[in-house]
Amino acid sequence: METLQSHYHQWGAVLFFTVVYAAALLFVPFYKKMDRKPATAYLAFVLAFAIEMHGIPMSMYLISWFAGKSLPEGILWGHTLISQIGYTGMYLNILCAATALLIIGNGWYNIYHQYWSKESGKGKVVKTGVYKYIRHPQYTGFMLLTVGMILEWATLPMLIMWPFVAWMYYRLARKEERDMVREFGEEYIMYMKKTKRFIPFVV
């Protein structure tokens, strides 16, 4: 069993988590400048997660210093709500990450083979695979990844950053939809009517 102290100052682990989570970005095509902003925000989120979990729990020290007393484990540091739910958060994170990677992978696969297919010249509206249900699987994937991180190891910076990351991806999704309507016209409008933006059958 890991001890709390052994959790910190493992810079290899910091690097590992950063690289693994950042790798998800590779499966999103960067073809316009605007795409980078949410990606940067996501990367910052990943860094905050990795550093506070395996590097130095900076925000915990800061809050304790301000409050004058140390926070109990599971509140803004350590495994989220560990005294209430134990390691459930960690398992949920693993589930979220696995789902997210599947969705992102499937989305990438379909986009790569249809929208970006070079040999057939022009791309077309992708409606297969995960795109049958949602229009922005990759962004759903990122939301899942970040929610999972919060479930595992919530810290104050992450809780503050999450709404911003989510909002940026929401805005990006809307902008991309406008671009798609310009590119594909009614075909995309009709596709939008049949699908949801992020969560199948919900939103």
Next chain:
Amino acid sequence: MENEQKFHEALQKLIHTAPEESIYDFMEKNTAAFFSTPGIAAYYQVLKHVDISASKRSMPKLIKAWLAFLSGDNAGLYSIMKYIDEAALSGVHESAFFYSLKAFAVISDDYAERLKYAKLAVDILPEKDAGLFMANAKLTYGQLLAGADRYRQAAEQFSAAHRIFYDMDLHFLAMIALVNELLNRYRLGEIPAVIDACSRALTMASSYKEETQDYWNIVHLPLGICYYEMNKCNLAIRHLKLAKASIDHMKLFHMHGLVELYLFKAYYLVKDAVGMEEIVKDTEAKFGHMNYIMTDLIVSMLRLMSAEPEGSQLIQSDIELFEVEYMKNRENTQDIVVEVLAFLKLRGLSDLITTEPLVKKLEKLRFTGMVPTQQQFLIYLAELHYRENRQKEALECLKEAAQLFRDYGICAAFCILPLRSLNLLEKVDRQLYRMLAGDIVGNAAAQPGALLSAREKEIMQLIAKGKNNEEISKALFIGIGTIKWHINHIFSKLEVKNRVQAIEKAKSLGEIS
């Protein structure tokens, strides 16, 4: 029709007795009355010889110009337009009325310019305006948007115009706006919604007095078209006939073409040669003298579709017309030209078209959202691919066409020609395949010369495949007793004694393949 008559008489009386100024007063006061019935051409005839050019007032000129336009007198329209001074227009209503008309009347190849004027007319009025001029501006803008293949926006404008006209109790105009809205929504594939809207409008119309009911009969047009696309041709014919009678009666020449085209296609699918010939003669009489390319194309298309393959000598000029149109405009040619050339190619009557223009057209149709034509082109493309031994491409096209059926419930396009690629469809969508196989038989049954009923043919097909009664019963989900009953009928109709004879006789009569 009573009010219409009174108004007409009042107008005529005034023209002959009153001074010009009071005629203008009358016109300005009764603007709505001029446009709220199909009697537009008659009013224009009365006003035609009133010399309005010297007047300082713009509204009477605008009214006369609109009447000229709506009566199809373009020469008259342009001569009045010359006297309308843009700078002398007073108030937003006159300006909107003017710019709407200018959107139609401007002589320009640049469609964007027309759209600009139509939009200006809407924008110039206060947003909350819900009067005649706003509704007219929206109706005009909708027409131009539809002409630019922007069906969704067009439908929105028509819908808004419909509401305004309806609230003003201008039923004729409300109907025009509604029918246009529904025709555009039909293009977008919103078949169930259009059918519901038509039924609602017809229910409401039946509670009105007789005089407005005739107007609302036009609602049978989008309804009939939807039924046609769903391959319910007998129902389509019933509704389209009603629509056609009203359109003919009211002389709504703007709606001609469409109703004839779909009524013809419905007759075509049920193989009603008499109905087809009737429509061909009717359109030849109506459009023959117009020398307008679009109507010429429609007439030629109908002649081509109704001709038997053996009589190809008679339709050679029609074939050539389409070939010339295509060679002239290539990529920019109208959908109907590509559609008919593909049809001719599949029937072996013209070899001009290749798959490439069909693919290009499809790309455009996907963008504009013209769903029924999209399906038709996909099917022709699939068939062309299939006949040139490109099974994979054919399958892709059929998949997309079948998806359009699942999404929008349309499938008439599958039945225009006997498809060799139909067996591929069995793998794509079994339900659609079986339905089509049944429908093709069902439609043929309405053919006057057909001996066996649709059900009997189905059974006969299975007998020819060597199935016994039990197998047939399982395949068609009916009892063995019923099968025996049907078979007895078949035998007596074919005047045979056993199955082997029946198969031979049915084949020789062309009842089964």
